[in-house]
Amino acid sequence: MPLEEPIQNLKEDHTEKEVMINIEGLHKSFGSNHVLNGFNMKLHRGENLVIMGKSGSGKSVMIKCLVGLIQPDSGRVEVMGRKITSLNQQSLDELRADIGFLFQGSALYDSMTVRENLEFPLRRHKNKLGVITDTTPLVLEALENVGLPHTIDLMPEELSGGMKRRVAIARTLILKPKIILYDEPTSGLDPITAKEIIELMRNIQRKYGTSSLIITHDVDCARVISERMILLVDGINYAEGTYAELSASADPKVQAFFKK
Amino acid sequence: MKKTSSENLRLGVFVIIGTVLLLIAAYAIGSRQNMFGQTFKISAVFKNVNGLQEGNNVRFSGIVVGTVNRIEMINDTTIRVNMIIEEEMLKHIRKDAIATVGSDGLVGSMIINITPGKGKAPLVKSGDEIRSYSRIATEDMLNTLNVTNENAALLTSDLLKVTRSLVDGKGTLGRLLNDTAMANSFWQTIENIEQISLEANTTMQEINGIVENINFEDSPAGILLSDSISGKKIKAVITNLETSVTEINKITANLDTVVSQIKNGKGALNYLTTDTTFVDKLDATMRNIEQGTERFNQNMEALKHNFLFRGYFRKLEREAERSP
Amino acid sequence: MSASLQIVEKAKTFLIEIGDLSFFAGRFFKELLKAPFEFKELLRQCYQLGYRSLVLVGVTGFILGLVLTLQTRPTLIEFGAVSWMPNMVGISIVRELGPMITALICAGRIASGIGAELGSMRVTEQIDAMEVSGTNPFKYLVVTRILATTLMLPLLVIVGDAIALYGSALVENFKGQVSFQLYFNRAFDALGYSDLIPATVKSFFFGFVIGLVGCYKGYYSKKGTAGVGVAANTAVVFTSMLLFIIDFVAVFVSDIFYDL
Numbered sequence: 074m075p076l077e078e079p080i081q082n083l084k085e086d087h088t089e090k091e092v093m094i095n096i097e098g099l100h101k102s103f104g105s106n107h108v109l110n111g112f113n114m115k116l117h118r119g120e121n122l123v124i125m126g127k128s129g130s131g132k133s134v135m136i137k138c139l140v141g142l143i144q145p146d147s148g149r150v151e152v153m154g155r156k157i158t159s160l161n162q163q164s165l166d167e168l169r170a171d172i173g174f175l176f177q178g179s180a181l182y183d184s185m186t187v188r189e190n191l192e193f194p195l196r197r198h199k200n201k202l203g204v205i206t207d208t209t210p211l212v213l214e215a216l217e218n219v220g221l222p223h224t225i226d227l228m229p230e231e232l233s234g235g236m237k238r239r240v241a242i243a244r245t246l247i248l249k250p251k252i253i254l255y256d257e258p259t260s261g262l263d264p265i266t267a268k269e270i271i272e273l274m275r276n277i278q279r280k281y282g283t284s285s286l287i288i289t290h291d292v293d294c295a296r297v298i299s300e301r302m303i304l305l306v307d308g309i310n311y312a313e314g315t316y317a318e319l320s321a322s323a324d325p326k327v328q329a330f331f332k333k
Numbered sequence: 334m335k336k337t338s339s340e341n342l343r344l345g346v347f348v349i350i351g352t353v354l355l356l357i358a359a360y361a362i363g364s365r366q367n368m369f370g371q372t373f374k375i376s377a378v379f380k381n382v383n384g385l386q387e388g389n390n391v392r393f394s395g396i397v398v399g400t401v402n403r404i405e406m407i408n409d410t411t412i413r414v415n416m417i418i419e420e421e422m423l424k425h426i427r428k429d430a431i432a433t434v435g436s437d438g439l440v441g442s443m444i445i446n447i448t449p450g451k452g453k454a455p456l457v458k459s460g461d462e463i464r465s466y467s468r469i470a471t472e473d474m475l476n477t478l479n480v481t482n483e484n485a486a487l488l489t490s491d492l493l494k495v496t497r498s499l500v501d502g503k504g505t506l507g508r509l510l511n512d513t514a515m516a517n518s519f520w521q522t523i524e525n526i527e528q529i530s531l532e533a534n535t536t537m538q539e540i541n542g543i544v545e546n547i548n549f550e551d552s553p554a555g556i557l558l559s560d561s562i563s564g565k566k567i568k569a570v571i572t573n574l575e576t577s578v579t580e581i582n583k584i585t586a587n588l589d590t591v592v593s594q595i596k597n598g599k600g601a602l603n604y605l606t607t608d609t610t611f612v613d614k615l616d617a618t619m620r621n622i623e624q625g626t627e628r629f630n631q632n633m634e635a636l637k638h639n640f641l642f643r644g645y646f647r648k649l650e651r652e653a654e655r656s657p
Numbered sequence: 658m659s660a661s662l663q664i665v666e667k668a669k670t671f672l673i674e675i676g677d678l679s680f681f682a683g684r685f686f687k688e689l690l691k692a693p694f695e696f697k698e699l700l701r702q703c704y705q706l707g708y709r710s711l712v713l714v715g716v717t718g719f720i721l722g723l724v725l726t727l728q729t730r731p732t733l734i735e736f737g738a739v740s741w742m743p744n745m746v747g748i749s750i751v752r753e754l755g756p757m758i759t760a761l762i763c764a765g766r767i768a769s770g771i772g773a774e775l776g777s778m779r780v781t782e783q784i785d786a787m788e789v790s791g792t793n794p795f796k797y798l799v800v801t802r803i804l805a806t807t808l809m810l811p812l813l814v815i816v817g818d819a820i821a822l823y824g825s826a827l828v829e830n831f832k833g834q835v836s837f838q839l840y841f842n843r844a845f846d847a848l849g850y851s852d853l854i855p856a857t858v859k860s861f862f863f864g865f866v867i868g869l870v871g872c873y874k875g876y877y878s879k880k881g882t883a884g885v886g887v888a889a890n891t892a893v894v895f896t897s898m899l900l901f902i903i904d905f906v907a908v909f910v911s912d913i914f915y916d917l
Contacts (some may be wrong), residue, residue, distance in 0.1 A: 355812075363850075619688050
């Protein structure tokens with residue numbers, strides 16, 4: 074299923090811009106399993122960075138270190154210039170309000186309606202958007218962005234996989250984050266739905282000018298969305314470059330990603 | 334939001350029902366210990382409270398009107414029992430009321446019974462001390478009954494001796510009548526019999542009192558005894574005892590006649606010595622006494638075997654063994 | 658491995674479990690005292706865990722009362738003590754059977770429910786999503802649930818007790834022509850505060866354990882759908898065992914206080 078050609082003109086050089094995320098020498102191991110062995114990465118403002126790796130290569134661990142869900146063993150993790158590991162709970166929560174996180178399986182709260190799901194991040198981060206008396210316009214705006222305003226009073230179980238993913242995106246958008254982290258945004262979806270989701274991600278970036286860090290093992294997704302790619306192999310940033318550069322690489326470990 | 338408010342409504346109803354049930358239970362228990370409502374205090378002094386405990390019920394003419402609040406030992410023979418009584422009973426309890434320690438049936442817990450006095454004494458006030466009567470408890474009563482029984486056996490053997498002497502012939506009769514020692518012993522015997530039948534009578538009345546208590550429907554033991562076969566048995570035994578006592582009474586009356594005839598001078602004495610029918614009658618009387626006492630013994634035996642009293646009699650036996 | 662070594666291993670695992678559970682309980686109390694307090698969620702959990710167990714507890718209690726009375730009736734008749742039925746049933750239900758049966762029923766319904774719910778939330782990253790949204794998931798999910806079970810169980814027990822006594826009174830009324838008034842008079846005659854208070858205090862502990870173990874097992878559920886099943890299952894087993902241990906301890910303690 075060929076996806077639409079990557080929009081090369083969207084790509085611009087971000088390297089001169091402000092660094093939103095900076096990871097240096099990230100180490101993390103679970104028992105004897107060394108997942109990350111000195112991973113380095115920089116995400117610039119407005120950039121679309123794709124990190125590709127096989128299952129179990131530590132992509133999810135890395136992305137969770139970024140929001141303080143997992144404590145790294147060693148290494149420097151800075152988001153917007155602030156060191157995640159040395160923040161107290163309150164500053165961490167404040168920082169998290171600027172980071173949208175799309176979880177792998179959407180992670181919608183099963184016991185809440187779509188509206189309550191979207192309102193949930195507003196509970197603690199109200200200050201960010203000023204005093205809110207009525208959350209409905211915000212919820213509706215976020216749902217309109219993903220084209221699902223009619224689902225507002227449905228339960229997550231009544232939604233299809235693609236709709237769930239869209240609602241989850243709406244939930245990450247509701248706090249108007251500066252950075253969005255996508256953990257396998259197309260996993261578990263059929264190719265058409267996956268394409269719709271990718272389209273949605275691009276629209277969002279255009280509309281809000283967010284920086285995106287996308288973690289995937291889906292080559293098609295990477296091809297369409299990436300401006301820059303990092304291949305995560307053996308716990309380090311094995312190769313870096315554009316999709317075209319990497320897919321043309323002769324390195325067998327790099328080639329393994331692009332083989333169908 | 335509608336859903337949440339109806340959920341909260343139902344939750345509220347549930348919480349209130351639960352709390353109210355808890356309060357009702359607490360109140361129902363508390364009201365039985367007179368923790369709520371208007372009450373007043375009276376006290377009574379006893380020598381022995383027979384295992385009465387704080388929290389036991391107080392009854393006035395059979396109605397539960399309060400509970401025992403505190404039992405304090407004042408000295409080795411005086412125990413003060415403080416009671417909490419419902420205030421509305423102030424109108425009914427008079428100063429001459431008598432408190433007794435009783436048991437709520439044969440297997441029930443101990444209670445205090447307040448019985449109205451005979452006179453028209455003024456009504457009690459809070460803090461008053463009313464008279465008490467250390468009523469013979471079941472144990473003491475059975476003890477008395479046992480002693481009575483033994484006495485009856487002794488007497489019967491005494492009387493038998495006398496009767497035999499009478500039957501043995503005129504010489505003996507003459508000697509009997511002339512020998513003052515013998516005559517005295519005869520008198521003594523007759524007095525004893527009288528005493529015994531009096532005692533037996535009192536005991537019977539007390540047993541009757543207990544039986545009435547047992548019949549009292551609200552008492553758990555009463556109900557227990559009314560539904561059980563053993564209860565009926567106990568009643569039968571007690572009825573038998575009563576019959577025996579009546580017989581002993583009759584015999585005593587007969588003997589009395591004899592004695593008064595003897596007393597009434599020589600004419601009567603002559604009559605006695607010459608009239609053989611009278612001697613026969615005396616003999617028959619003696620036999621009756623014997624039979625009566627025997628039946629009395631059997632009844633006592635039956636009572637001993639009844640499971641309710643078994644423990645008591647065993648205890649007696651053990652004590653008897655221990656103190657030879 | 659020899660059998661004795663296996664036993665030592667098992668005992669060690671058990672002790673580690675108890676230790677972890679104690680830490681979890683400690684964290685509960687720590688978080689309980691810290692603001693903010695999730696009152697709305699507490700109410701929702703009270704409804705979900707308390708009110709919605711009401712029918713189950715009621716039906717069980719009713720049947721318990723019926724069966725207990727029907728089963729003991731012949732024996733009591735034989736001893737001529739059938740009039741002691743309200744005293745016997747009243748004491749046994751209020752002191753022991755009511756709290757214990759209700760707690761076991763709730764262990765089956767609530768502890769497994771919490772275990773499965775939190776387990777699946779853990780597996781589908783909903784707990785992570787909450788944390789990223791700036792809501793402390795321990796406070797939002799665990800504290801509210803443990804508090805809800807702790808508060809609701811005594812209420813369920815008292816309602817269960819009342820229904821069980823009613824069931825028993827119904828049998829006596831039907832078979833023995835005992836009026837309800839007489840039945841309850843005699844039942845309350847037999848009961849004292851030394852029966853009611855320890856049973857109620859015990860119920861709070863039962864509720865606490867049901868919530869605690871359910872949350873503990875669910876919160877630390879292993880990844881994957883199998884982990885959810887294990888969480889639900891072990892939650893019930895562990896709770897039931899702890900309930901009996903607590904009951905045993907409670908009898909000892911109330912013995913000291915009330916000299917039964």
